[in-house]
Amino acid sequence: MIDRRTFGKVLGVGTGAAAASLAGVPGVATAEPGNGRGGAPAAAVPTLPAVVPGTHTTFPPLKRVTAGLLDIGYAELGPRHGPVVILLHGWPYDIHSFVDVAPLLAAEGYRVIVPYLRGHGTTRFLSARTFRNAQQSAIALDIIALMDALRIDQAVLAGFDWGSRTADIIAALWPERVKALVSVSGYLITNLAANLKPLPAKAEYAWWYQYYFSTERGRLAMADPDERRDLCRLVWDVVSPTWGFDDATFARTATAFENPDYAAIVIHNYRWRLSLADGERRYDGLEQRLAARPAIGVPTVTLDAERDPFTPAPGDGSSYRALFTGPYAHRLLTGIGHNVPQEAPTAFAQAVVDADHL
Template structure:
């Protein structure tokens, strides 16, 4: 039997909550039942007082496209991103994971825009229309590099502070931003809790059943796995298999997957994905320019900004859904929620509940 607490610490998923909010989705909607963690008080939007608006319920898949796609030069990248909502509204930045893209937030973004937010959804490096400015730049996907991409994007767009929310790679990136640059993060929504990677800890073996869950990481450590990611048909088949495995109740169709799979055609996609997983396992080097940030992250910094963590109950990567394994890393206003009957791609499977979490975090 897997020791779930040991499993959580070992894989760097983080170390929950004093209370749980249950979220259940039916075939057409997400029903939200809120509960306070008892560790946070309601301060209103930006600490100015006021009650969080209630996000209207929509069926997942109501929206399929983003109407406004833009590009901005930021740091070492030309970042592609979707934007919606009032130009001068409070900013919400939504960060996707792997193997996904901005369409994970295709329903969440308009809900937040209707609530008055300027919503920005960037393609992470190696995805979609985000490209490197120089062919000489290392195709590096270590965690601090990705977080610095988003900070650079905020600088280029003259965004001083934003609510930041994500899942998978996006949660990790948001956690790092909140830990190292808290002055830039108004509030945080982190699916799966504290995901800052501890490379040293990941050298320790897990129980075999737990190792099985991460099969693709070990596949990517081989030349064979790298070749698969460089071959479009094999790559898409692998990514779709991951979708099926990690979201067992999500009845997505071919069109939904194909809209996201288009982002995998980026010429740097394979290099970025392979480097990310090899670096996490200590099998690939990072760049010296990021050493100081990685040293800070290795110390497991706490996060003090207002935070809501989410555990999707059917996500196989979640060792447990009570959040107790990572609760101590969040020292500010805090709440924890469980999305019942939901898998790994929480924002796309439960957009109403995810958007509500963003709004609620902003009002803590």
């Protein structure tokens, strides 16, 4: 386990039950259900009650814990000694992406942890001298450090966007810490060399803000509170074209953008992905391992959202299927956009339960 004293050492490490449980959930197509671990018959999987998106708007009072380089703010729901689920948000979102998912899982007996990623919400760096680094391995180590600080040996990890990438990395490099995985958009581990190659024009168009952030104008927009808010709201509209969220829903998340390190973290993340900003040498060993596209062998459910512009056509998971080598199921969520857990909380929560039973 990693605590602050041993943190640097890690950096030097150079259709069965799954389908049946979603029967009747609108907009969900299933494929490749698991049949139980080790070839054993699958245990009965609970079917979660449907929840209308937006039913919940708040979390219990947030908690904080010192973990690695950060003081991490997080929400916690469910029994203290229940099996742990860690829910990981993306950009430009925050923990409220899981505001309806977390109560569903807590009611099922899970201990649900929903942390703010570095640069978001109430999470803070412990030192003003720490480089505001948002490369993928650094964010993944934040979650390992969080698990250590909370004395969590193993958890189900579930996320989307940055959260999917983070969960994928932990499952690939530290599989002993991951009981099961739910990953929206499948395998999102970044390969810097591959990112230097052009994508089809339609895919490049969807990534407009990534290129905007590579400019000084984009950096200034993220540093300005009003410009930042308008930009993030536009991204919500574009990548979730069928989600009828209201102003209050966006406003609850937008408070997370007021973190003093938010602009620096967002800009570095997207510039690093395009090799326009350096990471830190202490993470080089981990990045080299990730560049080899390590397979993920933990039980996994992948989700593709039909209306998400980043979902590869035809959304059947075939583009990344070979990289998941353990028990596996895939679902396509029709009519759903990028913010899957907030747009389709029942389907997302059910995927967590199903992954835990693969």
